[in-house]
Amino acid sequence: MQIVLISGLSGSGKSVALKLLEDLGYFCIDNLPAALLAETVELLQSEAHKRVGISVDIRGVHSLPALPDCVTDLKARQLDVRVLFLEAKNEALLKRFSETRRKHPLSVLYPELTVTECMIMERELLATVAGMAHRVDTSDLSANGLRGWVRHWLALDQSRLTLIFESFGFKHGLPLDADFVFDVRCLPNPYYDPSLRGQTGRDLPVVRFLEAEPAALHMYADIRDYLQRWLPAFDHDNRSYVTVAIGCTGGQHRSVWLAEKLAAHFAAERQVLVRHREGSTE
Known part of the structure; x- marks a missing residue:
């Protein structure tokens, strides 16, 4: 089984990347709590899914600390696990939030924080995840450019640098x-x-x-x-x-x-x- 984990900052393009995986024939799950990752993979294996795309991000903030150990365990089982982390500069993220008129996910838990303060907190909470992933700065990438980059990345031999x-x-x-x-x-x-x-x-x-x-x-x-x-x-x-x-x-x-x-x-x-x-x- 090949498992592609997509994480990153809110507004950085995770939904674009996950939709591409779906278009390529991956079985995709959005917003999965990290604590359920191992159990979900076992279920999907029993259903004979060969390629899976899973989004794990700040919306599951309480179980995020479990993600690094979960990924290590999955790799120890000889599964092809790839972690993609999307990020962008604050100015680009602010512009995207303004254009879509969406709230930052952390504002639900911390309504007293501004969008910028939520973004700063999000970077801190996701720092460990970013450190274990292939990072892509989408600040200046169009949706089509991001899709092209993810396609190239999927074709790589993960056993080589x-x-x-x-x-x-x-x-x-x-x-x-x-x-x-x-x-x-x-x-x-x-x-x-x-x-x-x-x-x-x-x-x-x-x-x-x-x-x-x-x-x-x-x-x-x-x-x-x-x-x-x-x-x-x-x-x-x-x-x-x-x-x-x-x-x-x-x-x-x-x-x-x-x-x-x-x-x-x-x-x-x-x-x-x-x-x-x-x-x-x-």
């Missing part, structure tokens, strides 16, 4: 899901060439521009060698994912080029995913 290269623009803020952040704003910027301004770091003219710059090639070599040296330590630590974020000013040219170049290098020996935060993931 996945190296994720994520480009982003500093003017839009740091990504929440990064393990390493490299700043490449010091490199020559193709944006100032009018013929390149509308292109991205995946387009050949931009690639040629940057690969003609010694500083860009030195930056690439330094980051490549740094990761090559330290990734084995993450293998020994039994990590499932390492996210390397590459940032330039707008997240369109330099960071995209470097993320693609690093991904191409490491794909020869590792499981690699690429995400360009300021553009489509598909």
Whole structure:
């Protein structure tokens, strides 16, 4: 049985991810208390379900502390358990709550708290869950982009460490899901060439521009060698994912080029995913 556990912050896109699983043929359960997880899995196994998607989040706040031990027990039974944690910046979450006119789930228990205070409390309560999951920052992801990212994630071999290269623009803020952040704003910027301004770091003219710059090639070599040296330590630590974020000013040219170049290098020996935060993931 493959079990996909979806958790994360309220308003971060959990319902979009769970609906995708349902569309892909998973048997899905929303808002399951963590204390019932083991019992529910046993029942679903007896009914011969092969792929299951379960949402466990702050709505079951009282049983959340039981979740890490439940996941450990399920994995010990040789089940394919994958945990996805969706999060977003407070500004993005506030905008979504405003657009949908929904209350924060914690406001039912704590009516005296503002939405922002509820979000702060939620982050604290879910910190342990986030630490055991693959985290995705959905602040700048469309629903379609999130669906594409989840599809790619489901296709991964969970027994191997996945190296994720994520480009982003500093003017839009740091990504929440990064393990390493490299700043490449010091490199020559193709944006100032009018013929390149509308292109991205995946387009050949931009690639040629940057690969003609010694500083860009030195930056690439330094980051490549740094990761090559330290990734084995993450293998020994039994990590499932390492996210390397590459940032330039707008997240369109330099960071995209470097993320693609690093991904191409490491794909020869590792499981690699690429995400360009300021553009489509598909």
